Amino acid sequence: MTVFVIRRFLQSIAVLCVTAVIVFIGIYAIGDPAEMLISPDASPAERAQVVASLGLDKPLWEQFFTFAWNALHGDLGRSFVFNRPSISLIFERLPATLELTLTGLVFALLLGIPLGLLSGLKPNTATDEVIMTGSIFGFSLPSFWQGMMLIMIFSVWLGWLPSTGRGQMGEFLGLRSSLFTLDGLTHLILPAINLSLFKLSLVIRLTRTGVRETMPLDFVKFARAKGISERRIVFVHVFKNILIPLITVIGLELGSMLAFAVVTETIFAWPGIGKLLIDSIMRLDRPVVVAYLLVIVSLFIFINFVVDVLYSLVDPRVRLGGAQ
Amino acid sequence: MTPVLEVKNLSTHFMTRRGILKAVDDVSFTVGEREIVGLVGESGSGKSITGFSILGLVDPPGRVVSGQILFNGEDLLKMSPGAMRTIRGKRIAMIFQDPMMTLNPVLSVATQMIETVQAHDRVSRTEARARARDALGLVGIPSPEERLDSYPHQFSGGMRQRVAIAIALLHRPDLIIADEPTTALDVTIQSQILFEIKRLAAEFGMALIWISHDLGVVAALADRIMVMYAGRIVEAGQVDGVLTAPRHPYTSGLLSAVPAAVPRGEPLRPIPGFAPSPLSRPSGCAFRDRCARATDICATEPIRSIAADREFRCFHPHLWSAA
Numbered sequence: 001m002t003v004f005v006i007r008r009f010l011q012s013i014a015v016l017c018v019t020a021v022i023v024f025i026g027i028y029a030i031g032d033p034a035e036m037l038i039s040p041d042a043s044p045a046e047r048a049q050v051v052a053s054l055g056l057d058k059p060l061w062e063q064f065f066t067f068a069w070n071a072l073h074g075d076l077g078r079s080f081v082f083n084r085p086s087i088s089l090i091f092e093r094l095p096a097t098l099e100l101t102l103t104g105l106v107f108a109l110l111l112g113i114p115l116g117l118l119s120g121l122k123p124n125t126a127t128d129e130v131i132m133t134g135s136i137f138g139f140s141l142p143s144f145w146q147g148m149m150l151i152m153i154f155s156v157w158l159g160w161l162p163s164t165g166r167g168q169m170g171e172f173l174g175l176r177s178s179l180f181t182l183d184g185l186t187h188l189i190l191p192a193i194n195l196s197l198f199k200l201s202l203v204i205r206l207t208r209t210g211v212r213e214t215m216p217l218d219f220v221k222f223a224r225a226k227g228i229s230e231r232r233i234v235f236v237h238v239f240k241n242i243l244i245p246l247i248t249v250i251g252l253e254l255g256s257m258l259a260f261a262v263v264t265e266t267i268f269a270w271p272g273i274g275k276l277l278i279d280s281i282m283r284l285d286r287p288v289v290v291a292y293l294l295v296i297v298s299l300f301i302f303i304n305f306v307v308d309v310l311y312s313l314v315d316p317r318v319r320l321g322g323a324q
Numbered sequence: 325m326t327p328v329l330e331v332k333n334l335s336t337h338f339m340t341r342r343g344i345l346k347a348v349d350d351v352s353f354t355v356g357e358r359e360i361v362g363l364v365g366e367s368g369s370g371k372s373i374t375g376f377s378i379l380g381l382v383d384p385p386g387r388v389v390s391g392q393i394l395f396n397g398e399d400l401l402k403m404s405p406g407a408m409r410t411i412r413g414k415r416i417a418m419i420f421q422d423p424m425m426t427l428n429p430v431l432s433v434a435t436q437m438i439e440t441v442q443a444h445d446r447v448s449r450t451e452a453r454a455r456a457r458d459a460l461g462l463v464g465i466p467s468p469e470e471r472l473d474s475y476p477h478q479f480s481g482g483m484r485q486r487v488a489i490a491i492a493l494l495h496r497p498d499l500i501i502a503d504e505p506t507t508a509l510d511v512t513i514q515s516q517i518l519f520e521i522k523r524l525a526a527e528f529g530m531a532l533i534w535i536s537h538d539l540g541v542v543a544a545l546a547d548r549i550m551v552m553y554a555g556r557i558v559e560a561g562q563v564d565g566v567l568t569a570p571r572h573p574y575t576s577g578l579l580s581a582v583p584a585a586v587p588r589g590e591p592l593r594p595i596p597g598f599a600p601s602p603l604s605r606p607s608g609c610a611f612r613d614r615c616a617r618a619t620d621i622c623a624t625e626p627i628r629s630i631a632a633d634r635e636f637r638c639f640h641p642h643l644w645s646a647a
Contacts, residue, residue, distance in 0.1 A: 217425065218426050219425060221383075222418075225381060225418040227410065227411070228440070316477070317477050
């Protein structure tokens, strides 16, 4: 286990370095931030001064090494636009996105697993057909359209739920979140559903496939021959086997949900990190973009690590560690 | 001797898209107390489905369509699913063919054994665990206490089959159905397991139905033998009698295809042709296309002839002057 953690840690650092280089050069290649930042009627002297103060007059490699050196000291640079540390901009927005994503994920799991089980245990029945058809819609209708339809139905026509913003936030155990007030919750429902519909369909299908593949296996029949109740067979014998693929996919998807919550955040004006990223790319605000991607990559690495640890808990055949 | 199990005219059919597949067709037999019965046949002859039918474990689209399965006088086919569950694993246990597949890979051996104890008896976890440990010891697994917390992949094939046998023994059932339990094992392990099961069956007074395609195994183990062909029992009787003086041409065909039974140097004589597709069995005797003794009458259904301690379904049985 220790060997596994150390090796994984070293790999992560390599991944972070490579990401930093690629993103840094990529943003540099897109355009000159000075063009976006300095007003067209500034004098050449003013212009030169701003460029020098941002360090944009130096060659690329020098800019990169300044960034890298500062990054090693925990400073990911200041936003060109807001003139504030980019990392604090990100951490201001991150909780809103995390809250949205995790709620969406929990929703997808709480609904998706039971529906998938139902569908898998009664294949080719009316229930199964309805669930499967529903999941096709979840898969194929574009997210932004689903979001607009949700607003149309629940906010405009029915007037049940608010359509924009995060609402009131409550504080609980030092955490500030919309989850802790009723108003906040009502604001959270629509965007969370919008974000989770695709994942919900995915979870349903994965669970159904898992059930269909596991039920005919010998150990299920053997469990029946032992006189084990059908409920225990489904929820212990079969379910624990399905968890393995489910955890893999959910781990990957959680990362992509965090990173690409942009669409949902834009539709519902959710003050999350996705919106910040889009704005920063538009303004070529390099420090924010680089810092954002480094944070997201770190999250991905962390999630994958958790997935690997969960594996070893669920599947005894997986033992984390070096070659033995 | 009162029979533990009495199967009467059992038919199990599979309703497939291409028609009705008669996997088990009008099968009748009895298993006495402490008796070891070998059920022999080639792949697809319906011997495994017969075993599953007894336990009510035939998967759709298969279904027991008719017959009676009297277990200690009670018809299992008339039982509610709940009542049937209290029989399975408790009074009738089953051992499967592939020990690699019968244990759940993600649950520890302890979990899989304790749940079996607790499915039938209201006992504490500690007591269930103690019973599981004793059962492991009984089947010859060294240091059972430590092995309990292992997972199936940490056992070899033979050891896994011992675990499966230990699970079957947990409740000291009246009857164990063993579906080719040694087929997937090495020859040396095979004979160990064989010996082990025979010893335990005798020790606990259990009856045993041993399903196999291996005549040698059945000859070494069973008291009585039943030969199945195309969903039917074509011949049944005491092992010695059937193997030395088979009446049904299929049985004698099987015997002359066994390497050990044929004198050295003499060629094996395989039965010509193939078993008929279960979807399109000929009327009458299903073996007649492959049978040297067949005549026109074989196109009609041969009835069960019961003579002394032997029964067979054939119009032209071998006659043995000594008998």
